[in-house]
Structures are given as C-alpha cells and as structure tokens.
Amino acid sequence: MSEIVAVTGVTGDVGGKTLDELRRMGVPVRAVVRRPEQVTALRARGIDARRADLDDAAALTAALDGVVRFFLVTPVSPQQAEQGAVGVRAAQRAGVRRIVHLSGGDAAEHSPMPWASAAWHTDRSVRDSGLAWTILHPSSFMTNVIPSAPAIRRGWFPHTAGRGVIGWIDTEDIARSAARVLTSDGHDGTEPVLTGPDLLDARGVAAALAAGLGRPLRALHLPSRVYAGVLRLSGVPAWQAEGLRQQFGRVVRHGLDGVDVMSDDVLRITGAAPRGLADWARAHRDDLLG
Template sequence: MSDIITITGATGEIGGRTLRTLHEAGAEVRAVARRPEQVARFKSEGIDAVLSNLDDVEALTKAFQGSDQVMLVTAASPKQAVHGRNVVLAARAAGVRAITHLSTADANPESDIPWARAPWHTDQLIQLSGMEWTILRPSAFMQNLTEFAAPITRGFFPQTTRRGRVAWTDADDIARVAATVLREGVHVGAEPVITGPELFSARQVADTFSKELGRRVRYIHLPSRVFAGVIRLGGADAWTAEGLRHQFARVVRHGIDHADVLTDDVERITGRPATTLEAWVRANKTRFAR
C-alpha cells in the first residue's frame, strides 16, 4: 500500500503549512495545484505535485491515484460545496483509504454563513463515503486578524460582536494537528475541535493588542451593516462581506453554532499547547506597526 498523502488547497494557508510540515518530517506528500507555475514551484522544492482543479472529478481522480490518504481543503467560495463533493467522489474512485477534511467548528446546514453551510454538506458525504475519515473543526484563525491591520495601526479594532467570545486559533496549530493526524494515519471517525487556549471578546482582543504593541487599541462596536461596509472598503466582495457580517454579528455575538467552544485538542493531539493570542500578536508585531 502506498503511503502517499495528497493535499488539495496546497497553495493555501492551512494546506500549505500542513504539506510542508509533513514534507519536512519525511512523509511522502503530493500537492494538488491548479496552475502549472504552482506545480513547478512545488517540484523545485522536492515536493511531488500534480495539475488539477476542484471542478474536474476526472482530473482529481488521476491526481489521487496511488494515494493512501487525502487531505481535503476547499477555499471559501460559492462553489465550495461542489468542490468538496468532487474531492470525495474522486478520492473514492481512486481507491483512497482515508480522507481528512478541514471543516469548521460552526458547520451548520441552516447557517447564514456560506462557508459554514458548505463544509457541513461535505462532512455528510465523507461520513457516507465508505472511506475512513477524520473531520477537523477549527475555530477562527488568528491570521484573519491581519485583515484589521490598518485600523489597529490607527488605534482601533472595529467589530460587531459586542460581548460574544471566540477562541482565536493559530493556523500553525491547525496545520500541526492536521499533520499529526495524517502522519499517524489512524482514522476512526474523530472530529477534533481545534481552538486556541482562551476565549476572547472583541474588547479583550483590543486589550491584548494594546498590551503587546505598547499603545492603546480600542474596540469600536459597529452596527452589522456598517461593519460589512467597512469590510467592503477593505477590498472584500459583497458575498464575503455579507458572510462575515452574519459570522460576527449573529454567530459570534450570540455564541451559536459552537462559536464559543473551547477545547484542549491541540495539546491532546500534538503534545504541545495551543498558541496564545498574546504570543501570536507578539510574533506578528511588524504587521501592526505604525
């Protein structure tokens, strides 16, 4: 049986970090990339790579040939559910033994957040696929706080969550969990919820930035539609801005769909504690420098 671990979304944040963590540990990995220059870059790094996109089940099936495990990572987009379905169909057709899905902690088929609805549907397909599986359920990524770098630099953290709290999670920790699961290769239908070590309200996030940056950063509460407008001004399209409005104004603000979940799964799986928000801000100070 081949030990190849094939990763979709390998050019993205979590998929890429997982791929390189496994590669550095000596695992046999394969990246799925949608552009020839991406394939060439992986190969120049000594990483096997194949050209495919998540719209093409036939090409994906070829990309997965010989793989023991597939890590399924899909980008948030209007086609996310279709892409998830295509990967599951292709993995099954290629005879893949096990699939690990980067889902989300707030997956819900009734959610107003498109990137919470789509993973839920993919999760159901995986559970019915006949393959072995693990579903990873990460909380909000600390790296997404860089989207607020401009206002934080000016001393403000605009949000719409009021007292709602979330356990911000370092993408490196998510990738460490994924790499550990894939390296061990044991899949028994587990659904670890990957979170940081502490729940934070938006005001507490602002206070953490104040402490670590050495200058005051104030939480500014915005009505949800104003918040969406600010997101649009930052360059996001309407689809993304509306999803973020629902995510923060409804789900996080009111603590629904496990938005305020807190676990020790990072340490339990990897043997190392999850990164604190303080440590992450300290390590990324330059992104928020004046």
C-alpha cells in the same frame, strides 16, 4: 511513513502550512494545485505536485492516484460545497483509504455563512464516503485579524460581535494537528475541535493584541451593516462581506453553532499547547503594524 499524503489548498494558509509540516516530518507528500505555474514552482522545491481543479473530478481522481491519505481543503468561494463533493468522489474513485477534511468550528446546515453551510455538506459527504475519515473543526483563525491592520495601527480593533466569544486559533496549530492526524492512527471517525487557549470577546482580542504589540488598542463595535460596508470598501466581495456580517454580527454575537466552545484537542493530538493571541501578535508584528 511511506504512504503518500495528498493536500489541496497548499497555496493557502492552512494547506500550505500543513504541507510544510508534513515535509518536516519526512512524509511523502503530494500537492494538488490548479495552475501550471504552481506545479512548476512546487517541483522546483522538490515537491511532488499535480495539477487538478476541484471542479474537475476526473483530473482530481488522476492526481490522487497512489495516494493513501488525503487532506481535503476547499477554498472559500460560492462553489465550495460542490468542490467538497468532488473532492470526496475523487478520493473514492482513486482508492484513497483515509480522508481528513478541514471543516469549521461553526459548520451548520442552515448557517447564514455560505462557507459554514458548505463545510457541513462536505462533512456529511465525508461521513457517508465509506472511507476512513476525520473531520477537523477549527475555530476562527488568528490570521483573520490581519485585514484589520490599518485600524490596529490607529489604535482600534473594529468588530461587530458584541460580547460574543471565540477560541481564536493560530493556523500553525491547525497545521500541526492536521499533520499528526494524517500520519498517525486512532483518529478515524473522530471530529476534533481545534481552538486556541482562550475564549476571547472583542475586548479580550484588543487586550491580547495590545499585550503582544506593546501599544494601546481598544475594541470598536460597529453596527453589522457598517462593518460589512467597511469590508466592501477594503475589496471584499459582496457575498463574502455579507457572510462575515452574519458570522460576527449574528453567529458569534449570540454564540450560535458552537463558536463559543473550548477544547484541549490541539494539546491532545500534538502534545503541545496552542499558542495564545498575544504571542501570535508578537510574532506577526510586521503584518499588523507594517
């Protein structure tokens, strides 16, 4: 494939892994980053890197010059919805032909989580863009377990989700799926739902982590405001802690906005089954246990 694929969010989890996957596939790829030192570091690795902020439509349009396919990954922030709109407009102005958006499995217009509402608004812009498009709806990332590592080392998995279930997914599987969608045909106008192999409640998460780590682990349910307080003490900004409180204490607990949906789209797109949480924990033992 000789068409240039551009990726934003490459200093983050999914964007970075997708960039690496595309490079392994031999795809001409361009990384769009915010800071000059990031450009320098990427170019030192032989990667075409351009500097542009998702708040700057003109700079992003210039960074996308010559790009045919564009993976739009917006960081979780209070400006996420506006940055998504800028990303779509820049793609249109630059002559990009296909846009793939990393949305969320819980994207909803009136979601109490700002990132889920932002994803919904960007999804709408993508659908109305006039470009060929695909929207990826991944479930909750397994890497989101890592901030609980201090409690996990003490034998607990703290949560506020009640008996709510999630199809937790490895971000490696999201990246594999994104790379395939970006480089193959037949995905235009589709919205794959990307999940892991199991729907797990908090007890199931604790059991899977215990199996992967080889040590006992119990789920510890916290009142949602206590859960948010723990997040604040760990350095999470107030707006994000409140969003996470709503995510797990309301949306996941009550199975709202499609968070309890299972799908075989990862297998269908990539030809390989997604990794389970126990296997993921085994591979990330150092991250979880230090």
